[in-house]
Amino acid sequence: KAGVTQTPRYLIKTRGQQVTLSCSPISGHRSVSWYQQTPGQGLQFLFEYFSETQRNKGNFPGRFSGRQFSNSRSEMNVSTLELGDSALYLCASSPTQGAGEKLFFGSGTQLSVL
């Protein structure tokens, strides 16, 4: 079974631009979560989607948004990029939603904002 696939692997943008990151979960997995990882703040939860519905959202500004498609693939969008948005964005999938579910992580998209 293929793992969680995130594209692109690396991305360089400038302040004010917007960016869209993509995540394809493991086949059969219906829940997708997104996390931001930075040296200063560590790993922080962005949001979780299940069956095309956002089930949970972290404490991030409205510039961060996401969606999930009927095939469970997910995208996250960041508008009006700021320097502080530079981070590794990790996507994780699980078969269902649930607190005890283990998450399978992709290798991430490294976003650099100049």
Place this chain on the structure above:
Amino acid sequence: AQSVTQLGSHVSVSEGALVLLRCNYSSSVPPYLFWYVQYPNQGLQLLLKYTSAATLVKGINGFEAEFKKSETSFHLTKPSAHMSDAAEYFCAVSEAGGTSYGKLTFGQGTILTVHP
């Protein structure tokens, strides 16, 4: 609200020595607890998880962790370190029940260095 504290941002051991990575959690409801490992330029890989079935949890690569409710701890151990264990380790908590679903709250991470 849930939180995780990992004591020691860097731990250094010799090959063959005991590995002990410390994690304390705070949760208002019974927690699910996890340890993940991250190798350079990779995502996170699950080592083990505690979901109330047994307090001593065995994971992959010889790691295990013990849930101690009285100490609100979930420390990760391995009897004998191997060079390939060098990585960053994250403790995480998820609250059973409620509406947190799959949301994980992570600790700040501990970088493990293994010396020959």
